[in-house]
Amino acid sequence: MAMTQDAAAALAAHRFGLGAPNLERIGSEPQAWLLAQVGPADAPWGVNLPTALDGLRLQYAFYRERRTVHKPALASDPKPAEQQFAEHFRATVDADVQSRLLGAVQSPRPFNERLMLFWANHFTVSMAKAQVRGLVGAFEREAIRPHVGGSFEAMLKAAVTHAAMLRYLDNSASAGPNSRLAQRRSRRIATDDLRTPRVTGLNENLAREVLELHTLGVQGGYTQADVTALAAVLTGWRVADPQRLDDQDVSASYFDPSWHEPGSKTVLGKRYAEGPQALDQVLHDLTLHPATAKFVANKLARHFVGDQPPQALVDRLAQSFQRSGGQLPALYQTLVTAPEAWAPQQTKLKTPEEFVISSARLLGLGETLLARTRDGGIAQMGQRVQAAPSPAGWPDSADEWLGPEAMWRRVEWASRLAGRLGSRVDARQLAGSSLGPLLSAASGQQIARAADGPQALTLLLMSPEFQRR
Amino acid sequence: MNITPSGLRRRLLLQALALAPALSFAGTAAGPTSNRLVLVILRGGMDGLGAAPVPGDPEFAGARGALAQVTEPLLSLAGPYALHPALAQLHAMYGRGEACVVHATGLPYRERSHFDAQQVLESGGTRPHELSTGWLARALGPAGLKSLALSTAVPLVLRGAAEVDTWAPSVLPEPGADLVARLMRLYVDDPALGTALARAHGLRERTDMSAMTATTGGAGFVLLARRAAEFLAQSQGPQAAVLELGGWDTHANQAAPNGALTQNLRTLDAGLAALREGLMQAPGQGAWARTVVVVASEFGREVQINGTLGTDHGSGGVAFVLGGAVKGGRVLGDWPGLAKAQRFEGRDLRITTDLRAVLKGVLADHLQIASARLEAEVFPDSAAVKPLALLRG
Numbered sequence: 056m057a058m059t060q061d062a063a064a065a066l067a068a069h070r071f072g073l074g075a076p077n078l079e080r081i082g083s084e085p086q087a088w089l090l091a092q093v094g095p096a097d098a099p100w101g102v103n104l105p106t107a108l109d110g111l112r113l114q115y116a117f118y119r120e121r122r123t124v125h126k127p128a129l130a131s132d133p134k135p136a137e138q139q140f141a142e143h144f145r146a147t148v149d150a151d152v153q154s155r156l157l158g159a160v161q162s163p164r165p166f167n168e169r170l171m172l173f174w175a176n177h178f179t180v181s182m183a184k185a186q187v188r189g190l191v192g193a194f195e196r197e198a199i200r201p202h203v204g205g206s207f208e209a210m211l212k213a214a215v216t217h218a219a220m221l222r223y224l225d226n227s228a229s230a231g232p233n234s235r236l237a238q239r240r241s242r243r244i245a246t247d248d249l250r251t252p253r254v255t256g257l258n259e260n261l262a263r264e265v266l267e268l269h270t271l272g273v274q275g276g277y278t279q280a281d282v283t284a285l286a287a288v289l290t291g292w293r294v295a296d297p298q299r300l301d302d303q304d305v306s307a308s309y310f311d312p313s314w315h316e317p318g319s320k321t322v323l324g325k326r327y328a329e330g331p332q333a334l335d336q337v338l339h340d341l342t343l344h345p346a347t348a349k350f351v352a353n354k355l356a357r358h359f360v361g362d363q364p365p366q367a368l369v370d371r372l373a374q375s376f377q378r379s380g381g382q383l384p385a386l387y388q389t390l391v392t393a394p395e396a397w398a399p400q401q402t403k404l405k406t407p408e409e410f411v412i413s414s415a416r417l418l419g420l421g422e423t424l425l426a427r428t429r430d431g432g433i434a435q436m437g438q439r440v441q442a443a444p445s446p447a448g449w450p451d452s453a454d455e456w457l458g459p460e461a462m463w464r465r466v467e468w469a470s471r472l473a474g475r476l477g478s479r480v481d482a483r484q485l486a487g488s489s490l491g492p493l494l495s496a497a498s499g500q501q502i503a504r505a506a507d508g509p510q511a512l513t514l515l516l517m518s519p520e521f522q523r524r
Numbered sequence: 525m526n527i528t529p530s531g532l533r534r535r536l537l538l539q540a541l542a543l544a545p546a547l548s549f550a551g552t553a554a555g556p557t558s559n560r561l562v563l564v565i566l567r568g569g570m571d572g573l574g575a576a577p578v579p580g581d582p583e584f585a586g587a588r589g590a591l592a593q594v595t596e597p598l599l600s601l602a603g604p605y606a607l608h609p610a611l612a613q614l615h616a617m618y619g620r621g622e623a624c625v626v627h628a629t630g631l632p633y634r635e636r637s638h639f640d641a642q643q644v645l646e647s648g649g650t651r652p653h654e655l656s657t658g659w660l661a662r663a664l665g666p667a668g669l670k671s672l673a674l675s676t677a678v679p680l681v682l683r684g685a686a687e688v689d690t691w692a693p694s695v696l697p698e699p700g701a702d703l704v705a706r707l708m709r710l711y712v713d714d715p716a717l718g719t720a721l722a723r724a725h726g727l728r729e730r731t732d733m734s735a736m737t738a739t740t741g742g743a744g745f746v747l748l749a750r751r752a753a754e755f756l757a758q759s760q761g762p763q764a765a766v767l768e769l770g771g772w773d774t775h776a777n778q779a780a781p782n783g784a785l786t787q788n789l790r791t792l793d794a795g796l797a798a799l800r801e802g803l804m805q806a807p808g809q810g811a812w813a814r815t816v817v818v819v820a821s822e823f824g825r826e827v828q829i830n831g832t833l834g835t836d837h838g839s840g841g842v843a844f845v846l847g848g849a850v851k852g853g854r855v856l857g858d859w860p861g862l863a864k865a866q867r868f869e870g871r872d873l874r875i876t877t878d879l880r881a882v883l884k885g886v887l888a889d890h891l892q893i894a895s896a897r898l899e900a901e902v903f904p905d906s907a908a909v910k911p912l913a914l915l916r917g
Binding site (some may be wrong): 224225228229230232237255256257258259260263267273279282436437444445447453454455456457458459460461462463464466467470495497498501505506510513514517518519522523 | 567568635636637638639640652673675676677678683689690691692699702703704706707709710711712713714716717719720721722723724725727728770773775776830831832834836837869871
């Protein structure tokens with residue numbers, strides 16, 4: 056079936072982008088429009104956004120204050136502490152969430168922004184873990200955004216060694232069992248109480264997820280011994296200690312040789328010499344491993360094309376990943392020029408975050424999106440921005456998001472928004488200009504027959520053509 | 525087009541029925557079983573030796589190091605076993621003969637990925653992604669039994685042929701019937717969206733939603749447990765409910781007095797107590813006497829304390845089976861020992877009881893699922909796994 060130019064433009068806007076009120080700016084070459092966007096992400100939305108160092112300073116200030124001022128109340132009642140913690144971080148966390156959402160709502164390069172969201176989810180760090188609060192936005196800005204149009208290896212290295220990731224997956228507290236630090240500590244153990252972490256050895260959390268979730272995938276052919284060895288390679292990569300935060304040359308994360316496990320390590324059959332360079336070498340080799348190419352290819356195709364992406368497309372994506380050594384623009388080129396990616400059937404269901412962002416773009420909402428809620432209401436639909444439930448990130452298939460309750464929340468959200476805006480918007484006109492040929496005659500008719508403006512807008516937002524992409 | 529309100533409602537009903545043939549909980553004339561099953565999935569890998577320590581094992585104190593020291597005394601069970609002090613109400617149920625502990629239990633899957641292990645736990649297969657539907661859905665569906673997930677999305681364990689509703693508290697205003705009717709027309713060609721909407725709407729019409737408020741974290745779980753009890757206690761209510769509680773991935777500092785493990789165990793304990801209380805009090809009383817609750821996690825954690833006062837992913841762990849229908853006061857399973865040579869791959873608690881033996885026992889004796897079906901469809905290739913006898917009488 057030959058696709059009209061309008062249909063291609065509509066798919067470019069909705070499947071690859073974040074939605075648009077009309078398709079005019081896409082022009083006559085939708086593929087070229089998409090590929091021209093690829094590069095480092097836009098400058099983040101907002102000013103004075105916190106760096107990872109700022110986030111760390113804020114955390115330590117909180118702990119210091121808690122120790123000195125609130126200690127008696129805390130031991131017996133954990134709730135006030137959580138509240139204080141939340142309040143202490145609210146401004147920072149809100150600024151990060153606001154920057155992420157409004158940046159996506161207003162971006163002139165929506166495809167590149169979608170890629171940013173994709174990679175931030177691939178390398179999930181989450182403020183569901185308290186020690187990561189205040190660092191997630193910095194992680195996206197420092198580890199993900201600069202590399203969206205660059206190399207996978209550079210993004211991998213930036214993500215794995217970022218303070219937020221080292222905290223989130225516990226590497227900051229993982230020490231080589233034979234490191235100088237562990238030896239020193241084991242001599243004076245069993246004196247302090249349980250609340251002070253006494254680090255004596257490895258924590259495998261980050262090593263396992265690097266292999267399972269970031270590179271090879273769970274089918275990638277690694278063993279428990281590889282996980283343990285990679286954990287040893289990762290020892291020493293730490294988050295700056297509180298007393299060093301005001302030093303001139305401090306960085307949020309660094310390599311501390313006194314925590315590093317001495318001796319060489321063998322990961323996937325290859326030996327790596329002791330020292331910080333071993334991590335670069337392992338991540339380089341993991342990038343070139345065929346399992347990584349397959350894993351990333353499958354994930355990218357699943358995200359943009361379908362919950363069960365065509366194998367031929369996955370294979371071609373894996374080839375271009377491997378042939379280019381993980382150069383991401385080559386991968387995107389293969390994706391965007393693949394005929395399979397332009398099938399007219401919309402099968403992917405938007406996540407709540409994509410639904411809210413695309414609704415805001417459709418209606419030109421800008422900052423008013425966040426006038427009433429800190430996240431535009433996304434959490435009410437089952438997704439907490441920058442707070443994914445696990446290191447695997449948010450799920451990427453329709454059945455994960457299609458529970459009756461989740462569906463109901465979307466209807467509630469849409470009708471509330473439409474209640475505010477629907478009388479000022481011509482939903483019939485907007486349906487046509489935004490969705491173009493994707494809008495079915497039946498849906499157009501239902502929208503046209505709505506009882507009033509708000510109802511028409513609700514129906515547009517909840518139409519299969521807008522819920523899916 | 526001119527549609528009267530009543531005509532509209534009738535249309536909605538017809539469409540809803542077409543899309544979701546069993547929108548209501550009304551049972552067949554013969555009536556399905558009045559027994560109730562609750563599955564509580566603990567996501568993240570609960571530390572079995574933290575929840576149910578084994579101080580009587582000579583290796584326990586040495587292997588667990590700082591994790592073996594707790595500020596409050598352990599709650600003793602039969603033999604070498606004990607419960608974490610945060611599980612006081614579960615311990616009371618054990619004392620009343622209403623709760624069993626199954627130790628050194630786990631899945632046929634022995635790798636240590638959360639995501640694969642949860643897939644196996646919920647799909648009932650032996651390998652990850654070998655099956656794409658849930659074992660509970662396959663057990664309930666053909667038997668005509670209904671289920672409820674206390675969450676916004678349907679967990680894998682309930683995905684498949686069975687009738688499933690979901691429920692979670694909402695703070696948003698309720699869309700009207702007219703809008704729902706129009707949306708149903710919009711979804712004529714998208715049955716996935718239509719079914720989801722019809723079910724959500726159907727469930728709301730049967731429940732008083734006025735008392736609902738959104739909550740998060742621990743309080744949320746207890747609230748969901750209480751709501752589960754209310755739904756299950758209805759005479760036409762679902763036969764099975766699934767609750768989930770996350771946050772068990774305790775890689776660091778897990779023994780802290782208000783640390784994640786202790787808090788989570790407290791929440792679990794309060795939720796289980798809320799279930800019991802709700803099912804005891806409910807009209808049509810005695811629902812608790814007809815209830816079995818299974819609490820399970822995707823895997824246990826390494827025996828040895830790790831380098832950051834936590835535990836890394838392991839295999840064998842612990843499951844709890846409780847309820848008025850359970851012959852409790854027992855710790856089940858062969859104890860494999862904690863010495864290095866007795867561990868799986870020298871690191872994990874060795875699995876001596878296949879978790880499927882627990883689940884098959886409950887499905888067979890409590891929901892009367894035929895053993896041929898259990899072995900062929902519900903847990904394929906599990907003929908060698910003999911169901912465990914867990915119930916009274």
